[in-house]
Amino acid sequence: MKLSKTYSENSILDDIKAGGSQLNKALGFMYSSYYGLLESIILKNSGNEDDAADVIQDTFLAFVKMVQDGRFRKEAGVKSMLYSIVRNLWITEIRKRKSTQNRHEIFEQGNDVEVEGVSVEIEKIENQKLILSLFESIGKKCKSILISFYYENLSMKDIMEKEDFSSEQVLRNKKYKCLKSLIEKVNGNVILAKSVKNALQND
Structure with a gap:
């Protein structure tokens, strides 16, 4: 699907709220525009492509739910919010796997967007x-x-x-x-x- 370069963040949010084919359009745009960035967060921090696919799927589902429930108040842009969610989800997964603290200390202390609701x-x-x-x-x-x-x-x-x-x-x-x-x-x-x-x- 060829997507317009003028597809604004407001349009993304409106389409997510609309649901149906409009939601699919928004998801298609987010996957094509942000998947590589989000995947790199996982791959650079001890994860593999399968890990990235699972976490990114959960990230998009979480973001869609936040928008549809009216809990995304644009305190950060769409890209920053997705980055924040995927990063925190992966940290949670790392902790669940009982990885050593030193191995991930730099990653966990990295700069992040503080967003209410994440x-x-x-x-x-x-x-x-x-x-x-x-x-x-x-x-x-x-x-x-x-x-x-x-x-x-x-x-x-x-x-x-x-x-x-x-x-x-x-x-x-x-x-x-x-x-x-x-x-x-x-x-x-x-x-x-x-x-x-x-x-x-x-x-």
């Missing part, structure tokens, strides 16, 4: 990944119900029809059992339980 969005991403992995462990039907309710924001009526339940009450009973199973998975782990609670509240 750390919140990163926490959401991490919590969502945790939740989805837990959903996998409680069965296919439970996973489908909970994703439909918490992530797709479907009504109980819509989920009932989608999952072929005989009534909303039967569905509510099943959802309750699914959540009970989820709670049992994290029972006794305060940190894990808190992350689960935060993820479900955020969505």
